[in-house]
Amino acid sequence: MCDQTFLAITFGPCDNCSQNKPLMNIYLKNEPINYCSLCVELMACQGLAKGETTNTLKAESESLKAKLEEERAKLHDVELHQVAEKIDALGQFVMKTRRTLKGHGNKVLCMDWCRDKRRIVSSSQDGKVIVWDAYTTNKEHAVTMPCTWVMACAYAPSGCAVACGGLDNKCSVYPLSLDKNENLAAKKKSVAMHTNYLSSCSFTNSDMQILTSSGDGTCALWDVESGQLLQSFHGHSADVLSLDLAPSETGNTFVSGGCDKKANVWDMRSGQNVQSFETHESDINNVKYYPSGDAFATGSDDATCRLYDLRADREVAIYSKDSIIFGASSVDFSLSGRLLFAGYNDYTINVWDVLKGTRVAILFGHENRVSTVRVSPDGTAFCSGSWDNTLRIWA
Amino acid sequence: MVSKMSSKMVGSNNLAHAKRMVQQLRVEASIERIKVSKASADLMRYCGENAKYDPLLMGIPASENPFKDKKPCTIL
Numbered sequence: 511m512c513d514q515t516f517l518a519i520t521f522g523p524c525d526n527c528s529q530n531k532p533l534m535n536i537y538l539k540n541e542p543i544n545y546c547s548l549c550v551e552l553m554a555c556q557g558l559a560k561g562e563t564t565n566t567l568k569a570e571s572e573s574l575k576a577k578l579e580e581e582r583a584k585l586h587d588v589e590l591h592q593v594a595e596k597i598d599a600l601g602q603f604v605m606k607t608r609r610t611l612k613g614h615g616n617k618v619l620c621m622d623w624c625r626d627k628r629r630i631v632s633s634s635q636d637g638k639v640i641v642w643d644a645y646t647t648n649k650e651h652a653v654t655m656p657c658t659w660v661m662a663c664a665y666a667p668s669g670c671a672v673a674c675g676g677l678d679n680k681c682s683v684y685p686l687s688l689d690k691n692e693n694l695a696a697k698k699k700s701v702a703m704h705t706n707y708l709s710s711c712s713f714t715n716s717d718m719q720i721l722t723s724s725g726d727g728t729c730a731l732w733d734v735e736s737g738q739l740l741q742s743f744h745g746h747s748a749d750v751l752s753l754d755l756a757p758s759e760t761g762n763t764f765v766s767g768g769c770d771k772k773a774n775v776w777d778m779r780s781g782q783n784v785q786s787f788e789t790h791e792s793d794i795n796n797v798k799y800y801p802s803g804d805a806f807a808t809g810s811d812d813a814t815c816r817l818y819d820l821r822a823d824r825e826v827a828i829y830s831k832d833s834i835i836f837g838a839s840s841v842d843f844s845l846s847g848r849l850l851f852a853g854y855n856d857y858t859i860n861v862w863d864v865l866k867g868t869r870v871a872i873l874f875g876h877e878n879r880v881s882t883v884r885v886s887p888d889g890t891a892f893c894s895g896s897w898d899n900t901l902r903i904w905a
Numbered sequence: 906m907v908s909k910m911s912s913k914m915v916g917s918n919n920l921a922h923a924k925r926m927v928q929q930l931r932v933e934a935s936i937e938r939i940k941v942s943k944a945s946a947d948l949m950r951y952c953g954e955n956a957k958y959d960p961l962l963m964g965i966p967a968s969e970n971p972f973k974d975k976k977p978c979t980i981l
Contacts, residue, residue, distance in 0.1 A: 564923050574930035574931065577934055578934050586941050588941055588942045783929060784932065784936065786933060802947075805948060845955060848952045
């Protein structure tokens with residue numbers, strides 16, 4: 511749990527009644543305003559129907575929660591792994607490290623594949639962001655960020671830019687130049703501004719918009735060219751650690767997971783939180799959509815990964831073992847969705863059969879926590895980044 | 906929509922917070938759900954249809970995988 515630094519109490523004239531009082535900095539329709547506590551109360555009361563009080567609202571909230579549980583339970587007629595009993599088990603998997611990318615001077619925190627299936631961008635604790643050619647292991651570009659702990663990096667769909675951010679609370683976009691001697695930092699564009707660290711970022715289907723998540727508990731959609739905030743997503747009650755966009759065929763939604771143990775599904779256009787799942791017992795470190803867009807997987811500090819189906823509106827599988835006691839930091843699906851690759855804090859990567867719920871392989875090789883795991887766009891390999899300063903390509 | 910992140914505020918914040926919670930729960934309660942058996946069947950069907958295109962699942966010959974070495978490398 512990190513500090514919630516976004517609430518600051520100041521003293522001054524209220525934006526509504528103009529009296530000098532202690533003010534609360536709140537957001538109305540994404541605009542920051544300063545109201546005194548009385549005006550906040552009055553504003554909240556305006557939305558109330560006749561006879562509503564805090565108590566009636568609380569009672570209604572409890573009954574709605576109970577109703578939700580009941581509705582979800584009614585449809586829970588069978589478990590996924592039971593339905594999956596009739597399909598063949600997977601055979602032995604032999605996956606080895608095919609490439610090791612060495613060059614970071616400190617922990618690798620994040621990586622992303624380019625759509626050309628061979629380039630990779632990775633970021634590390636010492637502030638370096640490196641673009642690699644995974645086939646040859648050559649470094650093509652390197653940028654030094656002005657901050658440490660660059661926790662998020664993403665490749666633009668065109669392959670012409672990368673976005674990254676971390677403790678600087680910002681997300682910056684660097685256009686990649688063909689000229690190796692050009693100073694990339696000179697062309698940097700600051701896009702997103704949060705009030706706490708940037709935990710994750712992703713371009714939408716074009717180079718023009720970026721979705722970010724932050725330790726300030728919010729996610730936000732930004733226009734890259736102007737840096738303008740297009741939509742913000744409020745609903746998490748603690749740091750948001752990860753987000754993933756739905757595969758393009760299934761529409762404008764994304765899922766986020768955070769330290770409040772919740773995974774929320776959002777509508778990008780309205781900013782509305784449409785579904786929420788809270789079954790993990792600890793922070794959710796990573797969320798990833800199933801390739802069809804009908805489900806998503808999560809990796810958590812409670813040492814389990816879970817699969818949630820969006821149309822059944824519930825958790826449908828847990829991937830865990832008594833022998834796994836360290837948190838899962840990152841998850842990704844293979845192309846068909848049958849395999850789930852999960853990187854753990856015990857330095858291993860476990861490969862799970864998504865449908866049967868069993869583990870099919872453990873991959874050893876990293877010498878410290880695995881912080882990020884991503885399957886390549888054509889599914890031929892996956893890349894893992896670790897606190898041992900290296901990235902490994904497995905196939 | 907009023908947004909408040911700190912759980913330390915009491916009093917005037919509770920009303921706005923409770924109202925928001927109720928509205929959120931109403932939205933969540935109203936969505937249409939399907940049975941787990943149907944959802945599972947659909948997930949399985951997707952896996953089955955796409956399994957043959959999944960290189961990590963099926964394994965592809967070294968000659969087709971740019972990451973697998975085709976022959977030993979010599980250091981020049």
